[in-house]
Amino acid sequence: MKVTINGKETALSENPARTIDSLLEELDVNQRLYVTVEFNGEVLDRTEHETTPVADGDTIEFLYFMGGGRS
Amino acid sequence: MKSELKFDSLLIHGGSEPGPAGATSVPIVQSSSFAYPTAQGLEDVFRGRAIGQVYTRIGNPTTEALEKRLALLEGGGTAIATASGMAAITTAVMTVVRCGDEILASSSLFGGTFSLFRDTLSNYGITTTFVDPLDLEAVAAAINDRTRLLFVETVGNPKLDVPDIPALADIAHAAGIPIMVDSTVTSPYLATGARLKADILAYSTSKYINGTGTTIGGAIVDRGVFDWNSPKFPHFEAFHKKYRQFAFTARVRKLVHKDLGACPAPLNSFLLTEGVQTLALRMERHCSNALTLARFLAAHPKVAWVSYPGLEDSPHHEVAKKLYGTRFGGLLTFGTGDKPSAFKVIDNLAMARNLANIGDAKTLVIHPASTICADYCAEDKALMGVTEDLIRVSVGIEDPQDIVEDFTRALEAV
Numbered sequence: 001m002k003v004t005i006n007g008k009e010t011a012l013s014e015n016p017a018r019t020i021d022s023l024l025e026e027l028d029v030n031q032r033l034y035v036t037v038e039f040n041g042e043v044l045d046r047t048e049h050e051t052t053p054v055a056d057g058d059t060i061e062f063l064y065f066m067g068g069g070r071s
Numbered sequence: 072m073k074s075e076l077k078f079d080s081l082l083i084h085g086g087s088e089p090g091p092a093g094a095t096s097v098p099i100v101q102s103s104s105f106a107y108p109t110a111q112g113l114e115d116v117f118r119g120r121a122i123g124q125v126y127t128r129i130g131n132p133t134t135e136a137l138e139k140r141l142a143l144l145e146g147g148g149t150a151i152a153t154a155s156g157m158a159a160i161t162t163a164v165m166t167v168v169r170c171g172d173e174i175l176a177s178s179s180l181f182g183g184t185f186s187l188f189r190d191t192l193s194n195y196g197i198t199t200t201f202v203d204p205l206d207l208e209a210v211a212a213a214i215n216d217r218t219r220l221l222f223v224e225t226v227g228n229p230k231l232d233v234p235d236i237p238a239l240a241d242i243a244h245a246a247g248i249p250i251m252v253d254s255t256v257t258s259p260y261l262a263t264g265a266r267l268k269a270d271i272l273a274y275s276t277s278k279y280i281n282g283t284g285t286t287i288g289g290a291i292v293d294r295g296v297f298d299w300n301s302p303k304f305p306h307f308e309a310f311h312k313k314y315r316q317f318a319f320t321a322r323v324r325k326l327v328h329k330d331l332g333a334c335p336a337p338l339n340s341f342l343l344t345e346g347v348q349t350l351a352l353r354m355e356r357h358c359s360n361a362l363t364l365a366r367f368l369a370a371h372p373k374v375a376w377v378s379y380p381g382l383e384d385s386p387h388h389e390v391a392k393k394l395y396g397t398r399f400g401g402l403l404t405f406g407t408g409d410k411p412s413a414f415k416v417i418d419n420l421a422m423a424r425n426l427a428n429i430g431d432a433k434t435l436v437i438h439p440a441s442t443i444c445a446d447y448c449a450e451d452k453a454l455m456g457v458t459e460d461l462i463r464v465s466v467g468i469e470d471p472q473d474i475v476e477d478f479t480r481a482l483e484a485v
Contacts, residue, residue, distance in 0.1 A: 006120040006121070007120070030122045034149065034317060036119075036313050036314050036315070038313075043313055045315060046315060046316070061120065062120065063118075063119040063120065063313065064119045064120075065119065065314050065317060065320055065321035065324050065325060
């Protein structure tokens with residue numbers, strides 16, 4: 001399956017059990033405790049990471065407040 | 072970020088990553104800015120899609136190592152290191168309040184913070200009400216519908232009053248406002264932000280964190296526990312939407328700290344990562360030496376009064392014991408009756424240094440009424456607990472016998 005992560009099309013193995021939380025772990029995303037996840041244009045609450053399934057065609061953004069830009 | 076290590080180990084290893092060529096100390100990255108091989112790479116960092124450094128005013132690898140450690144020491148959350156303690160307080164407070172808002176602050180604040188609130192922020196439409204932090208009913212009664220922040224110190228400097236911070240936190244939270252705590256005098260070793268129920272800490276790292284009087288610095292710690300999604304804080308709405316529990320950190324990093332520009336020098340951040348490693352050992356000695364000196368002074372015939380929370384007859388002893396256990400900090404004050412005798416004591420100390428600082432390995436003294444509090448009127452001095460005979464002692468970590476002998480000789484001159 002293919003999803004778009006931070007603007008890049010990314011191929012993932014088929015895994016119907018995959019959630020945002022497990023994807024963060026799978027991709028070894030930096031600073032998982034602080035990252036904000038925008039899922040198909042909507043910011044997820046941290047409590048939703050474990051319950052939000054990832055499907056083919058989803059658009060996911062990982063956002064940090066560490067960098068230099070304005071939000 | 073949470074960690075399994077205990078506090079004393081976090082002081083040494085917290086947030087540490089292996090340095091170049093296996094270096095075990097934090098590398099000093101003395102660079103203004105950071106280059107990226109591609110335009111896309113830098114855009115990703117600016118947009119927050121990737122973690123990276125841009126410009127040392129905004130972030131720096133050496134400073135980041137310090138920030139990670141300081142956050143872990145408070146029981147988790149995020150930290151932002153600043154150029155000084157006053158820079159930390161200014162940045163943190165200006166992140167919370169806007170023109171028309173009110174701050175409720177302890178009446179026994181450190182002079183610099185008192186001046187910031189009363190004389191500087193008042194020029195920008197931010198008013199501060201000062202209240203006795205020991206009077207919980209008065210604190211609750213002083214909160215009105217424009218109050219946006221409760222600001223207190225763990226131990227008033229130089230008043231040495233010891234407010235019940237968790238009780239004050241409950242009052243602030245019941246009113247829907249955050250409590251910001253300056254823990255400079257106690258350091259996270261005596262009590263972490265988590266234990267104090269502080270939402271945000273803003274303090275000087277120049278004192279006990281540094282430990283040897285080499286470095287000016289400050290830090291803001293956001294424990295990520297206050298709910299900013301409130302009609303009281305409409306200016307947090309966009310930050311809360313995107314960064315949720317860390318809305319405050321995002322507003323500091325992406326707006327106020329970036330705009331005010333009070334960043335630390337990388338060398339200073341390095342010195343603080345070195346200094347903080349011995350905090351636990353130093354604080355134990357500061358506290359035991361202060362208790363020894365306080366007991367000596369309390370029994371001395373030429374000493375009119377001594378204030379130290381560790382003395383059993385101190386009005387602050389019970390609260391201090393409840394919050395900080397058996398350790399009561401390194402600061403004490405005492406009086407010899409009048410200003411001339413106070414000057415005589417200071418002039419006749421051989422080892423203790425007469426200067427404007429606290430938290431050094433060296434024993435330090437100062438006469439606040441004629442120096443750090445000289446600009447305040449009698450009424451303000453009374454509010455801050457500064458009398459004409461008061462000598463503040465920041466008790467160092469020298470041999471306790473040498474400290475006592477130094478004060479013994481100095482008091483002989485009175």
